[in-house]
Amino acid sequence: MFLNIRIYDNAREKVEVARRVREGFVEPLGSRLPGFRGWYSFDGGDGRFGSVTMFDNAEAAAAYNLAADDWVSANDLSDLLPEAPAIVIGKVIASVEA
Numbered sequence: 001m002f003l004n005i006r007i008y009d010n011a012r013e014k015v016e017v018a019r020r021v022r023e024g025f026v027e028p029l030g031s032r033l034p035g036f037r038g039w040y041s042f043d044g045g046d047g048r049f050g051s052v053t054m055f056d057n058a059e060a061a062a063a064y065n066l067a068a069d070d071w072v073s074a075n076d077l078s079d080l081l082p083e084a085p086a087i088v089i090g091k092v093i094a095s096v097e098a
Contacts, residue, residue: 035060
């Protein structure tokens with residue numbers, strides 16, 4: 001499994017950002033990409049908004065990341081996400097599930 005972590009600084013109205021991204025990208029588009037396993041968004045405090053998306057493999061994570069960048073640009077979220085995200089894609093090396 002691979003994770004894609006995106007962190008945006010100076011985010012505004014984080015609940016609204018999460019709603020727009022979920023309804024406009026993740027549910028109709030991102031979740032249908034091959035290898036998609038799940039998506040979570042979070043309020044990182046101090047103006048940070050983030051998301052964690054899980055995939056079967058690195059190729060799926062990279063494809064999703066490109067699609068997400070395109071969607072954010074096309075849907076002009078610059079008023080709510082004024083800065084480009086810091087992005088980390090990595091292989092899960094340990095996990096614990098309930």
